[in-house]
Amino acid sequence: MSALTFDFMQRALLAALLVGLTAPAVGIFLVQRRLALMGDGIGHVALTGVALGFLLGTAPVLTAVIAATIGAVVIELVRQQGRTGGDVALALLFYGGIAGGVLLIGLAPGGSNANLLSYLFGSLTAVSPADVVLICLLSGALLLTLTVVGRQMFAVCHDEEYARVAGLPVRFLNLLLAVMAAVTVTVAMRVVGLLLVSALMVVPVATAQQLVRGFRATVVVALASGVLASLSGVLGSYYLDTAPGALIVVLALGGFAVATLLGTLVRRARRTTDIAAPVGVALLPQEAPP
């Protein structure tokens, strides 16, 4: 594989590996609490952060982390208030984020929408050595946090009220999840791109759901399919000369389609064996005597 001899490809592949792990790992909790589109909303807000970085002449990744975190915390606070619809709040952030990004990049000296394109859809050559260091640090922190508080996070996303009665720091964990989602978006931004990052947080989880029944099993399969899609997407986009984000997401969706087919076949096979088994239990009287 001649592609592997290039420094930029090695960096892109390392970044893809980390993104393939972190995006589904954080995304699974968003899916669990039915906030699958939150990553998308955060991605839009991060675009404003990127443009702000160009305008101020600082590293766009840094300003993107800050903007994304603020956006995520705002979404979470609106959700906790629960008075206005969370979807409307998300919509406001979507449009505000995109509009702000395009507006600010226009104001930046020498800036044009072309600068934003690599951030929107990812780019192989965009991952600088400094980016790789930052991506390693951030995803390391994310994975470490998840191994420590993963079970608590599961409990909170599963049943928030129960988690409160169990004495868990629910408010803190909710905000932590929002911040982790924001960091994930920024980590994935260079490889997958801001418009497609949410797909890598959601699609591998959906894929896993077609095949397995437990949460832990879902995590394992989601991470595996996330890594598979992001690595093969980065490699493939080198040969096809396309934006890596697009290919990664197309591959992930292909994986979902295959998993759906497999899952359907497995379920059908199970049902056939179930019917073959004796059904005596169903013939018991419907109501036991008092």
Added chain:
Amino acid sequence: MVAVLGANGSGKSTLVRALLGLLPLSSGRLALFGEPVQRFSHWPRIGYVPQRGGASTGVPATVREVVATGRLARTGLRPMRAADRTAITRAMDAVGLAHLAKTSVATLSGGQQQRVLIARALTCEPDLLVLDEPTAGVDAANQQALATSLGALVGHGATVLLVTHELGPMLPLITRAVTLADGRVLHDGPPPDSDHLHLHDHDHAHPVHDEVPSARGSAWGLR
């Protein structure tokens, strides 16, 4: 064993949710085990079984995974030890769900999901068990099994707070009944006489036929 009785909308759930600190109080003070709720920290002493049976979310989870979340009140951030795993297994045994440990909660019947939530509350080995309508949608045989199990739990020294709109087989266990109507206490004292309750004991359909927890499973298995 205390029962909170009343018709739909009489404020039963609101009362227990406020008691657990889930809803703000409009006036008055709330103390749990003698401590003001703001400073209360012994949450493992309380087991809560919420009303809605929907124990499933966007991502599938097995029965054991959901029941295990109840143990977090005791473990905190430390990893699960053998004793924790035993408690989780025992709680599933107590509600007769051990054989379904690896099944996805979403595929269970309403009555079985209710029992998952009861097992989850039992894993932290609570001194006070709060159940919000645990018999709604549960057939007569399983109501009887639940009554037997709650009786055993009370026998081990625990307190049970039961919200229900009909006592059914729980009646002999009740030592105090609080009847609510329109958010106000109508009656507080010994349980109402059984003749009155029997009138509408069989008023409603029992749509779900669950398999009955085994006699061995009926003991809550709590210390």
